[in-house]
Structure formats: C-alpha cells, structure tokens
Amino acid sequence: MLGVSRYVVAGLVAAGFVTPSRGPRREYRFTFQDVVMLRTALKLRAAHIPPRKVIQALSRLRVELPDELPLSGIRVSAVGSNVAVRTGRSQWDAITGQMLLDFEVAEIKGDVVFLDTAPAPRDLAHQAEEWYDRGEQLRTSDLDGAERAYRRAIDLSPQPFYAAYVDLGALLCERERRCADALQVFDVALEHFPEDAALHFNRAIAYEDLGRLGAAEESYRRCLQLEPSYADAHHNLAMLLEKRGDQQGLVRHFNAYRRLTT
Structure with a gap:
C-alpha cells in the first residue's frame, strides 16, 4: 500500500524512525504517525536528502504530528537540500520551523488516504x-x-x-x-x-x-x-x-x- 518494501520497513524500524507495536501474531501494528514516517523517509532519501537531515526532520515531525488528522492535511517533501512541511497552502522548514512532504495525507470519511496528485483547493x-x-x-x-x-x-x-x-x-x-x-x-x-x-x-x-x-x-x-x-x-x-x-x-x-x- 505504501510502496515501501519489507526490507526498507525493517531498516526504518531498526533505525528508530518508527516504533510499531506487535499484534497477536507478532505482526507490526503501525500508528498514523508511523505510516507518515515510513512513506516520508523513503521519499526524502530518494530525493538525496542527507540522512542526518532526514533524522532531524522526522524526529521533530513525529513529536509535533497530532494523533488525529489535521484538517488542512500534511505534505512533506524535499525542497533543494531541505525538508519542507506543508499544511494547506502553508509551508515551513521541518528542522528550523522557518516558514517556507511529496507525501500528503487527507481526510475522507474518517479514512487515511494517500494522494499522489496535488491537493484540491481548500476553503x-x-x-x-x-x-x-x-x-x-x-x-x-x-x-x-x-x-x-x-x-x-x-x-x-x-x-x-x-x-x-x-x-x-x-x-x-x-x-x-x-x-x-x-x-x-x-x-x-x-x-x-x-x-x-x-x-x-x-x-x-x-x-x-x-x-x-x-x-x-x-x-x-x-x-x-x-x-x-x-x-x-x-x-x-x-x-x-x-x-x-x-x-x-x-x-x-x-x-x-x-x-x-x-
């Protein structure tokens, strides 16, 4: 569903990007934040963002990301050599917090939906x-x-x-x-x-x-x-x-x- 291989998932878990719980059959149980971290880490590394910046950005994002989906949605992407976070039309540096991932989350009838296209215009x-x-x-x-x-x-x-x-x-x-x-x-x-x-x-x-x-x-x-x-x-x-x-x-x-x- 995420486009992330089992090998990559295991590597990200081992690196501490995500900390899933275990189900009755020892399967991984990922939270919403974990899913965001997995998909985002993959895209940032694919964009040649240095691992140090990826770790700093995702660590801060993980702390600040709410349990419930924000109304305006979240996008995380590489902008040059920086990691940018966008909510709605607003964008800022994930590490410094300065106003400035391509991962986006939107809310549709309570489900988490991953979108590959640009977001529709918001109110x-x-x-x-x-x-x-x-x-x-x-x-x-x-x-x-x-x-x-x-x-x-x-x-x-x-x-x-x-x-x-x-x-x-x-x-x-x-x-x-x-x-x-x-x-x-x-x-x-x-x-x-x-x-x-x-x-x-x-x-x-x-x-x-x-x-x-x-x-x-x-x-x-x-x-x-x-x-x-x-x-x-x-x-x-x-x-x-x-x-x-x-x-x-x-x-x-x-x-x-x-x-x-x-």
Whole structure:
C-alpha cells in the first residue's frame, strides 16, 4: 500500500524512525504517525536528502504530528537540500520551523488516504482562520511564529482579515523597533476599513512611538471624529497635546476622558 518494501520497513524500524507495536501474531501494528514516517523517509532519501537531515526532520515531525488528522492535511517533501512541511497552502522548514512532504495525507470519511496528485483547493477562509488561531496561540511563546501566522492569515483570506491586521499591528508595535512595520500594516488595513476608529487609534500610537507627533495627533483626531466616545483616544490625545504645549487641548480632552470613564 505504501510502496515501501519489507526490507526498507525493517531498516526504518531498526533505525528508530518508527516504533510499531506487535499484534497477536507478532505482526507490526503501525500508528498514523508511523505510516507518515515510513512513506516520508523513503521519499526524502530518494530525493538525496542527507540522512542526518532526514533524522532531524522526522524526529521533530513525529513529536509535533497530532494523533488525529489535521484538517488542512500534511505534505512533506524535499525542497533543494531541505525538508519542507506543508499544511494547506502553508509551508515551513521541518528542522528550523522557518516558514517556507511529496507525501500528503487527507481526510475522507474518517479514512487515511494517500494522494499522489496535488491537493484540491481548500476553503481559504477556513485556512486563514486556522492561521489566525495559530498566531493567537503563539503570541505569548513565539513572537516570530505569531507574526508569520498572522501574515499568513492575511495572505490566505479571500476577504480583508480585520482581526489579523489589528493583532499583527499591535504585536509589531509592542516589539522593539518594529513600529514602522506596524504602521505599514495599519496603513494597508485602513485601505480596506477607512472608517474604523480602532485602526486610526492604533496607527496614532505607532506614529507617536516613531516621534511623528503631528501625524499622531491627526490620527487621534480622526479616531474621535469617527467615535467621539473613544475614551483612550481622548486620554492619549490629551497627553500628546501637553507635550506639544497645547494646554487648552489638554484640558478639553482630559475632561472628556474623565466624563467617559467615571
């Protein structure tokens, strides 16, 4: 079924790629992960991937591969001298985890099916949601991974992905020296959502962190024009106007902030 000879299977078991259990007649019982490892190892070696890289890639993949089939499917393949993993339309290096096997797994009525052809187009909106959720999960543990996931969600989504724009921009602005990148994200988002007060507020914060106080003031004012009850915008604008020596503006917006929060 796998196209792997008994000799190759025995060799891969002996090398520790897979650890099957034994049935009542001493036959091998392979898990889903074992099957993936067997087919993948064979294809990677056929593509002349060095054994060391094969071992590193498959060891990491075995640990991370879920017991249940992922919704977007899995492909493992050789890309040059590297081992690439693909879920849906997303691809990354199996060893380093960097976003970038030809083995693919798909789910059909609960069965495991091996496909030799390219995958059929998936629901891009669903894939985008999966990447966004991954970004949310990585946000506290892997900032680089979270950034890649948010960007992937934006790229895949057939419609402008508002939440991904907001969270990616906020993530970048929280990181040292990335406010300029955050500003680019907010600018693109505002092309799609020009009347969104929160995006103007976030863009104002990015401008302020970059020292562009005039642009920050303009963005805060645009935010308040769209949503006069945006308390945080009143507060931030009051503090900004104090820096710029506008005491009258400071008092006016600080009083508005106090009315809205008491």
